[in-house]
Amino acid sequence: MNKPTIKDVAKEANVSIATVSRIINNGVGYSAKTKDLVMQTVQKMGYSPNAIARGLINKQSNTIGVLMPELSGLVSAEILHGIEKAAHSQGQSVIVCNTASVGGQTLDYLKLLQEKQVDGVLFTSQFLTHEYADFIKKMGVPVITISAYSEDRATPAVRVDDETAAYDAVKYLLQQGHSEIGMISGSPxxxxxxxxxxxxxxxxxxDEGIPFDKTKVVWRNGFYFEDGREACSQLLNEHPTITALFAASDELAVGAMTSAAEQGIQVPDQLSIIGYDGTKLSAMVLPPLTTVSQNFIEMGETAATLLLDSIQTGVTSKGATIQHQIIERKSVRKL
Structure with missing residues (x-):
């Protein structure tokens, strides 16, 4: 059976094609009775308006583009969950582009999103260069970064205040009586x-009057498990007296927990560890990881909502700061 067309709906409801079109696209010039009749006919026949045709009428594709690295990562998955929640609640579609591969991929995807005539762009967890920002400006659509860094400081951003969140993580360890605190980090x-x-x-x-020792901050190439495992091994070898560790991601923290276990060091009895991100991983390890949550689902939902507001109003968003929170579990011991 062929899919019903707008012409079929008009014939079944005994109204003109123009009337059906106006009703579907929230136009004017029809009675409430006629609207009810047409919408009942649409439902009965299973008619689905052509999104491209509707876009030609209202000048919008009802689609937003998301540029995101590592789609399989826990952080990306939670951000995307929030984006889709907000978008779908407003009847919007989402095109997701994986920018994790070699250089030039991001610009290629921006060109693709331009061809698809997306109404706005969410730029996530990466570096928004002047080149990318300029291209998006030429597209003539709003853009918001999510947990990303932009060379163009005028670009609205939705993110946690990382410096304050890290400060609170270390302050939490200090409040538990720790003073010998190391850090596993990303690159400075x-x-x-x-x-x-x-x-x-x-x-x-x-602020606690403890001198900074740069050798107590160790990093590798990224924020992943193996980076944490290697960095923790180095840190514990160079500073065996530390009682607590701040890891700049949950994966780093889990890598550190593994390294500690390999050296016969018990967490939290001999070494307290606090992570950063608040992904599902933090609740899946033993002992469950105390961590700083960035509230990624809220971050994605907020960014998508602000972008859709900009699309509808034409007003550039001011962005938003997402409030972090410390989730206490079992990986930190009070001295």
Whole structure:
């Protein structure tokens, strides 16, 4: 059986095609009785309006583009869950582009999103260069970054204050009586998640009157399990007296827990560890990980809602700061 067309609906309801079109697209010039009749006919016949045709009428594709690295990652998955929740609640579609591969991929995907005539762009967990920002401006659509760093400071952003969140993580360890505290970090050259979290660590120690020892901050290439495992091994070898550790991601923290176990060090009895991110992983390990939650689902939902508001109003969003929170579990011991 062929899919019903707008012409079929008009014939069945005994109205003009123009009337059906106006009703479907929330136009004017029809009675409430006629609207009820047409909508009942649409439902009965299973008619689905062509999204492209509707876009030609209202000048919108009702689609937003999301540029996101590592779609299989826990952070990306939670952010995307929030984005889709907000988008679908407003009848919007989402095109997700995986930018994790080689250079040039991001620009290629931006060109694809331009061809698809998306109404707006969410740029997630990566580096928004001037080149990318300029291309999006030429597209003529709003953009919001999510947990990302932008060379264009005017770009609205939705993210946690990383320096403050890291400060609170180390302060939590200090409040539990720890003073010998190490850190496993991202690279200090990482302006998104590396440098700000290190600064938060340093400031918390400074405010407590504890001198900063740069050798107690160790990093590798990223924020992943193996990075945490290797960095923790180095840190414990160089500073065997530390009683607590701040890891700048949950994966780093789990890597550190594994490294500690391999050295016969018990968590939290001999070493307390606090993570960062608040992903599902933090609740899946033993002992369950105390962590700083970035509330990624809320982050994605907020960003999508702000973007859709900008699309409808034409007003550039001011972005938003998402409130972090410390989730206490079993990986930190009070001295």
């Amino acid at each position: 050259g990482d302006r998104l998640a590396g440098a700000p979290r290190i600064e938060g660590y340093k400031k918390a120690l400074h």
